[in-house]
Amino acid sequence: MNKLLLSLLLTSLSLHSLAQTNARDSVMINKIFDEALVNGKGYQWLEMLTKNIGARLSGSPGADRAVAWCDSLCRSIVPDGVTLQPVTVPYWVRGAKEEVMLLEKGQQPVTLAACALGGSVATPAEGLLAPVVMVHSFEELEKLGEANIKGKIVFYTYEMDQRFINTFGAYADAVGYRWRGPSEAARFGAVASITRSIAINVDDFPHTGSMRYIDSLPKIPCAAISTKAAELLEQRLKENKQFKINMKLNCQTLADKPSHNVIAEIKGNEFPDQIIVIGGHLDAWDNGEGAHDDGAGIMHTVEVLRLFKAIGYQPKRTIRVVSFMNEENGLRGGKAYAQLSEKLEEKHIAAIESDEGGFTPIGFGIDANSSQFNKIKTWQPLLEKFGLWHFTEGGGGADISPLKPQGVPLMNLAVDSQRYFEYHHTANDTFDKVHKRELHLGTAAMAAMVYLISEYGL
Amino acid sequence: MNKLLLSLLLTSLSLHSLAQTNARDSVMINKIFDEALVNGKGYQWLEMLTKNIGARLSGSPGADRAVAWCDSLCRSIVPDGVTLQPVTVPYWVRGAKEEVMLLEKGQQPVTLAACALGGSVATPAEGLLAPVVMVHSFEELEKLGEANIKGKIVFYTYEMDQRFINTFGAYADAVGYRWRGPSEAARFGAVASITRSIAINVDDFPHTGSMRYIDSLPKIPCAAISTKAAELLEQRLKENKQFKINMKLNCQTLADKPSHNVIAEIKGNEFPDQIIVIGGHLDAWDNGEGAHDDGAGIMHTVEVLRLFKAIGYQPKRTIRVVSFMNEENGLRGGKAYAQLSEKLEEKHIAAIESDEGGFTPIGFGIDANSSQFNKIKTWQPLLEKFGLWHFTEGGGGADISPLKPQGVPLMNLAVDSQRYFEYHHTANDTFDKVHKRELHLGTAAMAAMVYLISEYGL
Numbered sequence: 007m008n009k010l011l012l013s014l015l016l017t018s019l020s021l022h023s024l025a026q027t028n029a030r031d032s033v034m035i036n037k038i039f040d041e042a043l044v045n046g047k048g049y050q051w052l053e054m055l056t057k058n059i060g061a062r063l064s065g066s067p068g069a070d071r072a073v074a075w076c077d078s079l080c081r082s083i084v085p086d087g088v089t090l091q092p093v094t095v096p097y098w099v100r101g102a103k104e105e106v107m108l109l110e111k112g113q114q115p116v117t118l119a120a121c122a123l124g125g126s127v128a129t130p131a132e133g134l135l136a137p138v139v140m141v142h143s144f145e146e147l148e149k150l151g152e153a154n155i156k157g158k159i160v161f162y163t164y165e166m167d168q169r170f171i172n173t174f175g176a177y178a179d180a181v182g183y184r185w186r187g188p189s190e191a192a193r194f195g196a197v198a199s200i201t202r203s204i205a206i207n208v209d210d211f212p213h214t215g216s217m218r219y220i221d222s223l224p225k226i227p228c229a230a231i232s233t234k235a236a237e238l239l240e241q242r243l244k245e246n247k248q249f250k251i252n253m254k255l256n257c258q259t260l261a262d263k264p265s266h267n268v269i270a271e272i273k274g275n276e277f278p279d280q281i282i283v284i285g286g287h288l289d290a291w292d293n294g295e296g297a298h299d300d301g302a303g304i305m306h307t308v309e310v311l312r313l314f315k316a317i318g319y320q321p322k323r324t325i326r327v328v329s330f331m332n333e334e335n336g337l338r339g340g341k342a343y344a345q346l347s348e349k350l351e352e353k354h355i356a357a358i359e360s361d362e363g364g365f366t367p368i369g370f371g372i373d374a375n376s377s378q379f380n381k382i383k384t385w386q387p388l389l390e391k392f393g394l395w396h397f398t399e400g401g402g403g404a405d406i407s408p409l410k411p412q413g414v415p416l417m418n419l420a421v422d423s424q425r426y427f428e429y430h431h432t433a434n435d436t437f438d439k440v441h442k443r444e445l446h447l448g449t450a451a452m453a454a455m456v457y458l459i460s461e462y463g464l
Numbered sequence: 465m466n467k468l469l470l471s472l473l474l475t476s477l478s479l480h481s482l483a484q485t486n487a488r489d490s491v492m493i494n495k496i497f498d499e500a501l502v503n504g505k506g507y508q509w510l511e512m513l514t515k516n517i518g519a520r521l522s523g524s525p526g527a528d529r530a531v532a533w534c535d536s537l538c539r540s541i542v543p544d545g546v547t548l549q550p551v552t553v554p555y556w557v558r559g560a561k562e563e564v565m566l567l568e569k570g571q572q573p574v575t576l577a578a579c580a581l582g583g584s585v586a587t588p589a590e591g592l593l594a595p596v597v598m599v600h601s602f603e604e605l606e607k608l609g610e611a612n613i614k615g616k617i618v619f620y621t622y623e624m625d626q627r628f629i630n631t632f633g634a635y636a637d638a639v640g641y642r643w644r645g646p647s648e649a650a651r652f653g654a655v656a657s658i659t660r661s662i663a664i665n666v667d668d669f670p671h672t673g674s675m676r677y678i679d680s681l682p683k684i685p686c687a688a689i690s691t692k693a694a695e696l697l698e699q700r701l702k703e704n705k706q707f708k709i710n711m712k713l714n715c716q717t718l719a720d721k722p723s724h725n726v727i728a729e730i731k732g733n734e735f736p737d738q739i740i741v742i743g744g745h746l747d748a749w750d751n752g753e754g755a756h757d758d759g760a761g762i763m764h765t766v767e768v769l770r771l772f773k774a775i776g777y778q779p780k781r782t783i784r785v786v787s788f789m790n791e792e793n794g795l796r797g798g799k800a801y802a803q804l805s806e807k808l809e810e811k812h813i814a815a816i817e818s819d820e821g822g823f824t825p826i827g828f829g830i831d832a833n834s835s836q837f838n839k840i841k842t843w844q845p846l847l848e849k850f851g852l853w854h855f856t857e858g859g860g861g862a863d864i865s866p867l868k869p870q871g872v873p874l875m876n877l878a879v880d881s882q883r884y885f886e887y888h889h890t891a892n893d894t895f896d897k898v899h900k901r902e903l904h905l906g907t908a909a910m911a912a913m914v915y916l917i918s919e920y921g922l
Contacts, residue, residue, distance in 0.1 A: 043626040395853040
């Protein structure tokens with residue numbers, strides 16, 4: 007028997023063994039989707055989080071309010087199952103005045119839509135005035151070298167590659183110019199850096215996001231400009247216009263502050279020591295409402311508990327929902343959670359994160375061993391009628407990544423990615439960009455996967 | 465060997481035989497997607513159609529301009545491959561004044577957001593004043609009978625069922641109250657009918673759409689009201705408020721007018737007599753811009769010709785793009801096309817319609833015999849990386865449905881359906897609701913399927 011035929015045979019056998027439980031599972035998963043689509047609450051909860059609280063970067067009063075709100079929401083669902091895990095978080099504040107001006111002799115100054123990258127140092131109060139050098143890649147930066155860069159502002163203008171079908175691939179491809187761009191520029195004597203926003207479209211919104219200074223290099227101020235502003239700047243440079251940029255940023259890093267992960271759980275009634283942890287992150291950048299990033303992930307996961315209660319499902323294994331703090335600029339919540347779990351010798355059988363926005367769900371990314379992966383794949387036929395077809399090797403998320411050394415299978419809820427990088431880390435990531443049914447389908451997808459893992463383990 | 469194993473073996477064999485051509489096909493399909501995502505023109509064409517022309521119901525000056533524009537666009541791609549097929553179309557006009565007022569004694573009149581259903585007769589100029597009877601189903605209508613209905617306005621308040629994952633299922637479930645509601649009400653002596661808009665959400669936009677009078681029954685005026693207005697009206701009726709509705713519609717059906725299908729083709733270089741026809745519809749309701757319905761379908765299909773030229777693909781079989789006229793209120797274009805094709809004894813090997821909006825494509829619905837269906841299914845592995853996973857039995861579209869008696873396999877481009885029924889047939893179906901990448905992915909999906917049929921036949 008050849009190898010392909012053997013594997014097909016094994017597939018057929020595993021489908022057969024699955025078939026014994028199909029009927030009830032199918033009923034339960036239908037109930038989950040019906041409840042989410044007809045009575046889903048995530049959308050109205052998201053409105054509260056985005057409109058009553060809004061921006062909630064770690065350490066900010068908004069983040070404190072978000073913790074209190076999430077705690078109270080979770081207690082309304084599982085009154086005795088909620089704890090607050092202390093987490094010490096960084097506290098970076100943008101400051102009132104951000105300005106990136108293009109100053110051309112004899113012309114009116116042009117304001118470029120800009121924002122400091124998260125973690126940037128400030129400029130001098132009067133601003134930082136310097137000429138600009140444009141680079142399209144780190145290779146080009148190196149080729150230009152100190153001779154061409156010293157004393158200048160480096161302008162990274164790298165477009166997201168439209169050819170990626172999944173735009174997260176395009177993000178991974180481009181994000182280095184934000185993350186390590188400032189220090190790479192400083193390496194050659196640049197006085198500041200500007201990055202074209204990591205955006206899939208062309209508009210006026212600058213996209214912030216975190217960056218990391220290399221300790222051995224000077225820390226230079228860094229900002230993102232909107233894609234429209236980047237195209238304008240590129241045009242001026244191509245035309246060899248003589249101009250300088252004046253950059254004013256008065257952001258600062260204050261002392262660390264206490265905050266919390268919000269943890270809510272339903273104990274399993276057969277295998278309470280086996281924990282399925284799911285979560286999104288409660289913090290969000292300071293320039294928007296954090297609707298898709300990651301209000302949606304909070305709703306996708308907290309509401310799983312409500313759905314299970316509503317349909318009368320008592321999980322066999324423990325379902326734990328963690329609303330993580332500080333994903334955006336430090337990952338302190340994710341790290342603290344993994345540390346505690348290791349210390350307590352808890353047994354996590356799966357961790358699933360939602361942090362790709364509240365769009366139509368398509369399936370799951372899966373970072374697990376092959377037997378776990380294959381087990382999950384056998385559930386695909388049950389889930390395809392709900393539009394869940396994408397079960398790929400490789401997955402996870404920032405907040406759950408610290409659990410990987412403990413050998414926990416990691417997964418992410420995968421959603422339609424076409425629109426995410428228009429809103430991500432901008433003032434445009436607002437409640438009205440989230441679609442009720444799309445959000446609630448995501449919650450149901452998460453609940454269906456959790457249900458199956460709860461029933462069958464991994 | 466059991467039957468399941470045999471079918472798995474056969475599948476494995478067909479995958480093997482496919483594998484011989486995979487490499488080149490994969491390259492070509494990658495080229496199609498890259499070209500669509502990087503250089504796609506459909507989005508800017510859609511802006512012209514929606515913003516420069518806009519509303520274009522059959523017979524209207526807008527429809528004439530749309531034909532001229534589409535003709536010119538197609539000629540810019542295939543200069544010698546364009547013909548205009550004459551089609552005589554109905555010409556219904558809404559009239560300037562539409563008003564549905566709730567009149568309660570001692571209260572301010574309340575205007576309900578409303579629009580005439582397409583094809584409705586007018587009310588008397590001074591309006592039609594009558595009490596309202598609410599029904600939730602045709603069964604309830606029949607139970608109420610003439611005693612309760614005669615002289616009244618029937619208010620059909622049936623909500624789209626949120627439980628359908630694919631909202632086209634919910635549409636099919638609800639649309640009867642629009643399509644045959646007026647005549648069913650007239651059967652019991654109603655003087656007019658009002659339908660809750662067939663909308664998946666609750667907002668202020670009334671959704672128009674066609675209806676059909678039964679010839680033997682009185683033709684009564686009929687309108688749709690927005691879902692918000694329907695909920696208000698329902699509330700008043702539940703509270704037993706004493707009120708009447710005054711309905712003013714001055715729409716009318718004028719004499720038929722000449723119009724056209726726009727037909728553009730590239731002849732196949734190996735099997736020119738084998739025709740693959742694809743299309744959307746050029747007409748759109750008079751209250752919006754027809755961006756999703758069905759400007760998107762025109763772009764999805766006309767641009768296939770441009771994509772093939774751009775990547776240097778010369779099809780083996782003839783690719784014909786028909787921009788159909790009069791899908792919305794008569795289907796005269798689709799019927800005329802099928803008639804001509806039958807008369808000329810043309811051989812259509814496949815017909816694919818796009819009329820579900822410009823959202824992220826997920827695959828194809830397929831109405832074909834099992835050998836054709838299975839052949840298409842063997843292409844799924846090639847297409848899944850582009851998000852095309854949905855290959856279901858059953859499919860087609862209104863415009864291509866008249867080809868069915870000729871035995872032509874019918875298909876539809878299936879897209880994410882979550883948002884469509886917020887815009888469908890409303891003033892809200894505007895250009896800004898269409899997403900560039902989502903639209904261009906749809907075009908590429910259509911082109912990839914057409915490429916495979918052109919290469920391998922069906």
